[in-house]
Amino acid sequence: MVEAYLNVFSINGLMWVILGAGVGIFIGAIPGLSGAMIIALALPATYFMNGSDALLLLVAMYIGATTGGLISATLMRMPGTESSIMTTLDGFPMAERGEPARALGLGVLASFIGGMIAWAVLATLSPPLSIVAVRFGPFEIFSMTVVALTLIAAISRGSLVNGLLAAGLGALISLPGIDPVSGSLRLTFGFSGLDTGFTLLPVILGLLVLSQVLIDCENSGDKIEKSMESSKVTMRLDDLKNNAWNYVRSSLIGTWIGILPGIGGTTAAIASYSVAKASSRQTEKFGTGCEEGIIAAETANNAGTVGSLVPLITLGIPGSVITAVLLGAMVIHDLNPGPLLFAQNPEIAYSVIAGTLAANIVMLGIMWFATPILAKIMYLNKAYLLPPIVVFCFIGAYSASSRMFDIGIMIGFACFGYLMQKVKIPLGPFIIAYILTPMAETNLRSGLVVYNESYLPLLTRPVSLIFLLIAVVSVAWSIWGEIRKKPSQEKPVVNAHKLTESQ
Amino acid sequence: MYLSSKIFRADLFFILMSAALSGVVLYGTKTLPPAYFEPLGPAAFPKAIAIIVIALAITKLITLLVTSPKTVNGHSKVNWIRIIIPVIALLLISVYSILLSYRLLDFRITTALFLFIFVHLLKSDISARSSLLILIYSTSLSFAMYFTFTKIFYLNL
Numbered sequence: 001m002v003e004a005y006l007n008v009f010s011i012n013g014l015m016w017v018i019l020g021a022g023v024g025i026f027i028g029a030i031p032g033l034s035g036a037m038i039i040a041l042a043l044p045a046t047y048f049m050n051g052s053d054a055l056l057l058l059v060a061m062y063i064g065a066t067t068g069g070l071i072s073a074t075l076m077r078m079p080g081t082e083s084s085i086m087t088t089l090d091g092f093p094m095a096e097r098g099e100p101a102r103a104l105g106l107g108v109l110a111s112f113i114g115g116m117i118a119w120a121v122l123a124t125l126s127p128p129l130s131i132v133a134v135r136f137g138p139f140e141i142f143s144m145t146v147v148a149l150t151l152i153a154a155i156s157r158g159s160l161v162n163g164l165l166a167a168g169l170g171a172l173i174s175l176p177g178i179d180p181v182s183g184s185l186r187l188t189f190g191f192s193g194l195d196t197g198f199t200l201l202p203v204i205l206g207l208l209v210l211s212q213v214l215i216d217c218e219n220s221g222d223k224i225e226k227s228m229e230s231s232k233v234t235m236r237l238d239d240l241k242n243n244a245w246n247y248v249r250s251s252l253i254g255t256w257i258g259i260l261p262g263i264g265g266t267t268a269a270i271a272s273y274s275v276a277k278a279s280s281r282q283t284e285k286f287g288t289g290c291e292e293g294i295i296a297a298e299t300a301n302n303a304g305t306v307g308s309l310v311p312l313i314t315l316g317i318p319g320s321v322i323t324a325v326l327l328g329a330m331v332i333h334d335l336n337p338g339p340l341l342f343a344q345n346p347e348i349a350y351s352v353i354a355g356t357l358a359a360n361i362v363m364l365g366i367m368w369f370a371t372p373i374l375a376k377i378m379y380l381n382k383a384y385l386l387p388p389i390v391v392f393c394f395i396g397a398y399s400a401s402s403r404m405f406d407i408g409i410m411i412g413f414a415c416f417g418y419l420m421q422k423v424k425i426p427l428g429p430f431i432i433a434y435i436l437t438p439m440a441e442t443n444l445r446s447g448l449v450v451y452n453e454s455y456l457p458l459l460t461r462p463v464s465l466i467f468l469l470i471a472v473v474s475v476a477w478s479i480w481g482e483i484r485k486k487p488s489q490e491k492p493v494v495n496a497h498k499l500t501e502s503q
Numbered sequence: 504m505y506l507s508s509k510i511f512r513a514d515l516f517f518i519l520m521s522a523a524l525s526g527v528v529l530y531g532t533k534t535l536p537p538a539y540f541e542p543l544g545p546a547a548f549p550k551a552i553a554i555i556v557i558a559l560a561i562t563k564l565i566t567l568l569v570t571s572p573k574t575v576n577g578h579s580k581v582n583w584i585r586i587i588i589p590v591i592a593l594l595l596i597s598v599y600s601i602l603l604s605y606r607l608l609d610f611r612i613t614t615a616l617f618l619f620i621f622v623h624l625l626k627s628d629i630s631a632r633s634s635l636l637i638l639i640y641s642t643s644l645s646f647a648m649y650f651t652f653t654k655i656f657y658l659n660l
Contacts (some may be wrong), residue, residue: 040531041656161563168556169521172528175552179535179545186529186545210596214589217625360631383625387618390596394603395648399658404604410595418589423513445541453542 004052004350008358013056017380018366020057024064025366028071029374031078031209034201036321037399043329051333052351058329059309059352060359062322063115066265066305070107070298075100075215078209078389082200083265083301085208085431086273090286090293097289101372106291107298108367109239111246114299115360118258118306123161123353126314136260138447139458143467144257145440148271149303149433149475162477163429166420170433173198179450180442193405198413202397203434206410207427209393211417213386221245237292246276246295254300258307264320265304267439270432272300278474306356313341313349356357387399514567521560525553588624595621610660615645 007013027038039061046054069081074091087107094103149167176187177197188194240247250272257268276296277286286293308328311317316337320325330337335345342349378384397410420427451457458464528549538544586600599617608616618641623629626637652658 038656041658044657105557161559161566165521165556167564168552168559169524171552172524172556175528175549179540182536182539182545184536184545186535187528187549189531214592217589217592219583247562320626381620381626386625387621387641390599390621390646391614391648393643395652395660397659399652402602402659407600407604411593411600414596415593418593419517420512423517425517435553437548445543448543449541460523465617491509 001346001350004347005357006339007052007208007347007352008056008354012053013355014362016053016056017060017355017362020060021064021359021362022366023060024066025068025363025370027061028063028068028080028148029067030369030392031072031076031080031389032205032394032396033080035069035081037326037396038065039322039325039346041399043325043332046329047332049336051330051345051348054329054333055348055352056294056327056355056358058326060357060362063302063305063359064366065074065365066302067111067367068106069301070111071104071374072261074103074107074294075214075374076385076389079204080232082435083269083304085204085266085295085428086269086297086301087294088208089273089428090288090290090297093287094159094289094291094294099289100377102296103289104367104371104374105236106239106294108248108364108371110295110298112300112360112364113240113247114251114254114301115306115356115363116492117248118255118303119353119356119360121255122310122356124304126269126310126353129408135415136463137461138450139461139464140467141260142440142443142447143458143464143471144260144271145267145436145443146471147467147474148267148274149436150297150471159472162425165457166425166427167429167433168338170430171311171437173203173430174434174437180438181445193403193477194450194474196401198409199400200435201400202410202429203413205393205397207431209389209416210414211421211427213390214383214414214418215421216386219382239295243292246292247299250276250296250299251303253430254303255307258304259310265301265308266435268307269297269301272296274474278477302360304447306360309352309356312337313352319480439486514563518560518564518567522557525556525560528553535595592621595624611645611649614648615641618644 010018023038023042024035027033028035039058042058042061046057047297049057065081066083069079069084070087070091072080073084073087074095074204077088077092079085079088091103091107094100094106155158158371174197178195179186185195200371253272254268257271258265273286273293273296276292277283280290280292281391282290282292294311306318308323309316312323312326317325317326327337330348335341335348393410394407397406398404400406417427420430447457448455458468532546532549532553535544535546535549538547569593595617599613602613603610607613619637622637622641623634626633653660
């Protein structure tokens with residue numbers, strides 16, 4: 001184990017970590033290009049490397065890409081990666097009011113802390129946690145997704161009906177394709193392109209990125225007011241002290257959800273944001289550039305990233321698309337992923353763990369120096385920024401499955417997202433329901449099969465019961481908050497843009 | 504009057520679209536097989552969600568119809584000039600996708616043209632010098648993207 005750490009922190013090891021983290025941050029920051037894409041594309045390049053160096057490079061890319069998504073999510077309201085969707089809710093409003101460097105600094109520090117706490121779990125508790133994680137049954141996972149779905153009510157500020165309507169549409173969109181339990185085609189209406197359903201990447205790119213491009217086209221000549229705060233130090237030690245519990249809680253939520261196979265960093269960010277909002281004393285500030293929201297989302301998604309490595313190296317179970325690619329990398333380099341990895345190739349297992357630590361430190365270093373420079377992107381002329389983003393979206397959507405049908409889906413959802421924003425229907429609930437509904441359906445139906453068509457285990461299994469109680473309390477609290485609002489205090493939801501008209 | 508306002512028409516369009524989408528899904532569930540070996544089957548979730556969306560759409564419609572005109576004064580008025588640019592941008596993006604899908608022109612030329620036109624669309628002040636700079640920007644970016652994704656990442660563009 002010590003040798004693995006010495007190897008990772010040697011010149012050769014650090015070189016691969018810096019390269020991987022740098023490329024990952026750069027690619028993750030570009031809307032349209034995802035971490036999964038760059039890691040899959042980089043895999044062939046690792047053929048001629050030794051296994052340890054290859055995994056170092058890929059793991060560093062993974063961590064860098066997750067953090068890189070924060071940049072475009074904060075500065076342009078376009079998540080660079082799926083897991084940074086929740087960061088757009090508070091990161092962009094904070095940047096819009098002239099504090100982009102502060103928003104980025106909070107996100108970077110949160111990413112670092114989330115990654116470090118998850119690394120500590122990875123390094124010390126991997127084997128026992130993996131055993132517990134695979135015992136999480138379908139009803140537990142269903143209940144957990146119900147908790148995350150209750151965030152829909154929480155983030156539907158101003159109009160619960162609009163939020164629920166958006167969520168319902170998102171759920172509907174997630175249904176076409178192959179039925180997860182029976183395997184039959186469902187709601188494809190004969191279109192072969194819909195056999196795989198509306199795939200995630202084109203939907204996210206169209207709904208969140210291209211629609212935002214269209215919105216920005218309306219204001220392309222406007223300039224953002226530069227706040228006096230924006231050039232000050234972006235990360236403060238006070239942040240650690242004032243938000244300590246948020247960091248720890250979000251890290252643990254993200255790590256645990258990352259450990260659960262098949263869930264992913266996006267769900268981790270959603271769940272963490274939901275819990276942070278529910279337990280905050282300033283819930284009304286969430287969605288307006290609240291520090292707690294940025295911290296909760298970014299801490300959890302990075303913790304989830306590292307957490308997903310736990311089942312990979314201990315059990316050989318990939319927890320996400322990217323870890324599936326990492327699994328492929330292990331196979332390519334004649335490694336034996338699974339429970340025997342620690343016995344047969346301990347240097348590889350410990351290299352991955354040490355590489356995670358190194359990648360987090362390198363990521364912090366790169367972002368520390370880059371943040372003030374990156375914050376200036378907010379003030380660049382959008383006429384030069386928006387068109388390349390569209391091209392990157394095309395490349396990103398096409399690269400997933402090499403189908404122009406996905407491009408068509410992306411453009412269709414761009415129109416849909418633009419219309420939604422025009423009639424003040426929130427996008428957040430749509431995306432949350434789109435991502436979580438298939439998971440909820442699969443696990444509920446699987447659970448009913450496992451438990452002989454009985455719903456009772458939802459209430460008798462303690463973990464499931466706890467999650468459902470949290471969900472009920474969360475929804476009741478949101479509805480109570482809506483009812484308590486006096487009619488005279490209701491204000492129409494308006495965009496809080498602080499733009500100056502171009503001359 | 505609110506009922507004749509553009510905002511109301513946009514909301515109404517959205518409500519009708521939501522209801523129509525739910526109707527299509529409900530229609531699609533008729534051909535789904537029944538539940539085998541499980542109580543719910545493939546049609547349960549689509550039906551439930553479609554019914555919920557229809558109910559929410561009706562709720563939103565009722566809310567719109569009974570909303571006092573005072574409470575909607577906060578809606579920004581539709582500025583048609585500002586909407587024209589996104590519409591043109593959308594048409595440009597659609598044309599770009601058609602050119603790429605039928606491979607009528609090489610990726611590099613198509614992308615350079617697209618970038619050139621799009622930047623001009625968004626820039627408010629255009630001069631001969633700035634057009635030349637935009638041309639250089641578009642061409643170099645297009646070729647750089649092509650090289651990066653085809654030679655380094657082996658994507659088939």
